[in-house]
Amino acid sequence: MHPTGTLRGIAAMLLACAFFACMDALLKVMASHYPPLEVMALRGLTALPLVCVYIAWRREAAGVFHRRLRWRLHLLRAALNMTMLVLFVYGLQTLGLAEAYTLSFIAPLLMVLIAVPMLGESVKPRHWWAIGLGFAGVVIALRPERGAFLSMGALAVLAAAVCYALSNMLGRLISRTESSASLVFWTTAAMALGGSLLAAPAWVPVQPGHAWVLVGLAVTGFLGQMTIAEAFRHGQAAAIAPFEYSALAWGLMLDWIFWRAAPDVWTLGGGALIIASGIYLVRGETAQPKPAT
DSSP, X not given: OOHHHHHHHHHHHHHHHHHHXXXXXXXXXXXXXXXXXXXXXXXXXXXXXXXXXXXXXHTOHHHHSOTTOOHHHHHHHHHHHHHHHHHHHHHHTTSOHHHHHHHHTTHHHHHHHHHHHHHOOOOOHHHHHHHHHHHHHHXXXXXXXXXXXXXXXXXXXXXXXXHHHHHHHXXXXXXXXXXXXXXXXXXXXXXXXXXXHHHGGGOOOOOGGGHHHHHHHHHHHHHHHHXXXXXXXXXXXXXXXXXXXXXXXXXXXXXXXXXXOOOOHHHHHHHHHHHHHHHHHHHHHHTSOOOOO
16 A cells, blocks of 8 residues: 555544544534434434435446345344434433543444454454453443443443444445445435434424534535545555544544533543554554465
């Protein structure tokens, strides 16, 4: 991989984290006014028009609508993504962005574990130490001696991380035969349509003053999806992925700017362990010798 391409990928990943952090901050704003199901539906409804325009511009509609779609996997992945977003929004009602990000960073470790039965991959003995270290970081961040394990918001974010990890594994399976445009479209459509149906019984009318929030959700979510795709297109995953943890810095800054909140030393310490273990696992993949060809 050319160094220029890797640097371009790193820059794109940093931008993606900034866009997604802004989107999550807007989700937190919405979470204080609307039910989590409705927030999830609004996220899909605002993003769907931009996704459709992008697919039309790229002329990828043929890859989205074809007879060989793996409907069962798409439906399962859509259900996981919808559940993930609802749980994450629920967690944001009581947690700061930095706290939520710290707990959600367990997802890469979970993906390593899930890949064993789902994709037939193996875990090296030394990687188990990194996974154990990451879970120890979660325990530290949750501060069980202070009863934080009973926090429904924290548990919701952890459950959201599990859904995210499972969704990513399904995405890897689907992407073997389908385009990334297909993944993005059907997930977004499910959030918009399925989410609206689920949220309809308890739907709260959207306040006119929140129109700018909805526009912000659409733009930041769309730009985040585009830049993260750009990141992995130009750089090796093992070189790019560690920069995803820059989201924590954005979470800390946005928490302070908008809510004058900051995580305590336990959250930061646990987050450091989780991030260190995640980076070790990613770097360990590049250290594997390539088979001779």
